Amino acid sequence: MNTILFIGPPASGKGTQAALLAQHLGFKHISTGKMLRDMKKTNTELAEIMDSGNLVPDDLVLDALYSKLESENLFEKLILDGTPRSAYQYVKMRDWFASKGFPIDKVIYITLSEEEAVRRLSARREDKVTGATYNLLTNPPGDDVNPDNLIIREDDKPETIKNRFKVYHDQTEPMIVEMEKDGILRKFDGERDINVIFEEILEEFKK
Numbered sequence: 001m002n003t004i005l006f007i008g009p010p011a012s013g014k015g016t017q018a019a020l021l022a023q024h025l026g027f028k029h030i031s032t033g034k035m036l037r038d039m040k041k042t043n044t045e046l047a048e049i050m051d052s053g054n055l056v057p058d059d060l061v062l063d064a065l066y067s068k069l070e071s072e073n074l075f076e077k078l079i080l081d082g083t084p085r086s087a088y089q090y091v092k093m094r095d096w097f098a099s100k101g102f103p104i105d106k107v108i109y110i111t112l113s114e115e116e117a118v119r120r121l122s123a124r125r126e127d128k129v130t131g132a133t134y135n136l137l138t139n140p141p142g143d144d145v146n147p148d149n150l151i152i153r154e155d156d157k158p159e160t161i162k163n164r165f166k167v168y169h170d171q172t173e174p175m176i177v178e179m180e181k182d183g184i185l186r187k188f189d190g191e192r193d194i195n196v197i198f199e200e201i202l203e204e205f206k207k
């Protein structure tokens with residue numbers, strides 16, 4: 001087991017579960033959302049796309065991800081969170097990772113209803129210094145976190161949430177069919193408690 005992907009709709013908890021699993025297994029955790037949020041600080045075009053809840057163009061994400069993995073040599077024991085997000089990205093990434101000798105082993109797919117996602121997103125906060133994400137309902141920040149650093153992500157604002165779901169249904173869902181065909185998809189119900197889901201995901205790695 002080397003290359004693991006975490007996917008799911010907005011607020012499904014994929015970032016939280018990816019971080020927990022990375023810590024548990026001693027894997028590296030790369031979030032393309034975080035990577036792109038760092039990039040958008042100096043790129044207004046990117047900021048405009050992301051702040052409206054749209055996907056960044058496929059080849060831009062893939063190029064940025066590939067150059068990060070190559071320049072920092074991050075191939076071994078890798079968890080990718082929030083990517084791929086289209087059938088095009090999936091097929092490209094699948095072939096690229098295989099050509100590097102690190103084929104994608106498993107995709108952890110966390111499901112969530114749109115209703116629950118809206119509830120969660122409105123309670124989500126991000127630490128603008130560390131990039132860590134919290135949820136005031138399900139995963140509140142600890143005492144060591146400075147509340148002044150907690151912000152609402154631009155794309156978590158109500159007017160943007162609706163568009164993110166449309167984008168998810170139109171562009172990301174078709175990729176799931178491809179993953180299913182490849183036999184690497186494992187599906188988890190994200191409506192439950194973080195620890196319950198994590199225990200279930202861990203079972204997948206004991207097999």
Ligand code: AMP
Nearest residue numbers: 032033050054055056061082083084085
């Ligand atoms: P996330 O933190 O995973 O919710 O990602 C935040 C935003 O980053 C998304 O709404 C997209 O605009 C962008 N993004 C992250 N990963 C990708 C990807 N693989 N392809 C296209 N856009 C992405």
